[in-house]
Amino acid sequence: MIGSVGSSSIKYCSERVSHNAGLAWWLMLFHCWFSVMVNGEHAGFFHSTRGLQQGDPLSPALFVLAADYLSRGLERLFAAHPTMFYQAPGLIRVSHLAYADDLMIFTTTCRQNMELLCDFLRAYERVLGQLINGSKSSFIVGRQASSLWTQAVQDVLGYQLKHLPITYLVVPL
Template sequence: MFYQAPGLIRVSHLAYADDLMIFTTTCHQNMELLRDFLRAYERVSGQLINGSKSSFIVGHQASSLQTQAVQDVLGYQLKHLPVTYLGVPLYKRNRKACLFDPIIFRLRDLLQGWAMTNLSHGGRLALIRSVLQATPLHLLQVIHPPKSVLITIERIFNGFFWGSYNGRKHIHWSSWAKACFPVVEGGLGVHSLADYVRAFSMKL
């Protein structure tokens, strides 16, 4: 089986560095051919496939017998969508806010690591520009996020700038929207994530 998006070419496999994704059917013969191919690759290249990190996904129409047959032949674990590939969640149907939970958890983990530091507003602004804003950009280039996700992330930025993080509560003297104004207009000169998303969409 090939993957084919509407109006695009058929795809039999995707490869990047040492990550490989193969599209095929679940018939027993194809599974045996795939297994033999992977074993031949190991013999010729001397590189071993990490079975503990390998997995397979079946379509919703696959029966339990077909799923078990794939697992018996290949020996890989079954996974369900969404899964992460090259740092990006693979999913089916409409995008959901929960796909962005890992990046939100990552941002909060960063703030947790900075909890004991005594940062000035200038230091917090520098960290927002150099670290926090850069962290979600890879994902935002690939998946257009729901508006609620952008609001959540920018609330994290704004809270951190005004000192409201890790259980601390401080007054927010300005909204993040105003912080994204140019410095000459009274803002902090940072870019809103919505601007990044629009820029990425124009390039596609």
């Protein structure tokens, strides 16, 4: 995912996850100021208007907060629409797996379910201001899926099709 998470998004998520408005306002106290040097001379300060910088001590905590917000949202979406679960015979139902900043979502390819998922992801982008990188996102369909159906899924998602096996973290899947 790309983009930055703005202060209003941080406040929104922290209130939803912790139900602690004090935490939200405490997080809002941290504002970054920057100074630019031109030819070795300070040219003044300016205020960061959005997001945290890489290496900021709060960055990992806020990443976890945003990831938890995304995960809980997916759990609620799948709980409200049980037909979204993809379940192989004899296996547990899994809606998604996350590792670091990667996310795998497992769902059926019913058009209505795909549209619900896309609506959820767009809402996530709007609320947090964190955009999903479409050029790094992909989907996989079962071997029996027709090319017509695969194209329909691609039209809804807008992501590229990949075929198994894929390599993830140097492990073939």
